[in-house]
Amino acid sequence: MIRTIRSRLAALKLPQHVLASMLGVSQTKLNLILNGHRKPPPGFNAEAKSALDRLARAERAAAEARRRVLRGAA
Numbered sequence: 001m002i003r004t005i006r007s008r009l010a011a012l013k014l015p016q017h018v019l020a021s022m023l024g025v026s027q028t029k030l031n032l033i034l035n036g037h038r039k040p041p042p043g044f045n046a047e048a049k050s051a052l053d054r055l056a057r058a059e060r061a062a063a064e065a066r067r068r069v070l071r072g073a074a
Contacts, residue, residue, distance in 0.1 A: 001045040006034050008052045012059055022051040 009019055020030040023044075032038035 001049075002034055002036070002040070005045070005048045005052065008056070009034075012052070012055055014055060018055070019048065019051055022054075023047055 005019075009016065015027075016030050016034070017027040020027040023030065029038065033040045033044065
C-alpha cells in the first residue's frame with residue numbers, strides 16, 4: 001500500500017508536505033514512512049488513501065475549470 005501512496009502522490013505531482021499536512025504529520029515523518037524507515041501508524045493507509053482521493057478530485061475539478069475558462073465558457 002505504501003508503494004501505491006507514493007505512486008499516487010507522484011502522479012498528482014504534489015510535494016510530500018501537502019499530503020503530510022492533510023494527515024497531520026510532518027513531512028519528515030511522512031518521508032520516513034514512505035521510504036520504509038518508519039512503520040506507519042494504525043489507520044495510516046486508509047487516511048492517506050482518503051486524502052489522496054480528495055486531492056485527485058480537487059485536481060480534476062481545477063483542470064475542468066481551466067478548460068471552461070480557456071473555452072470562454074466561464
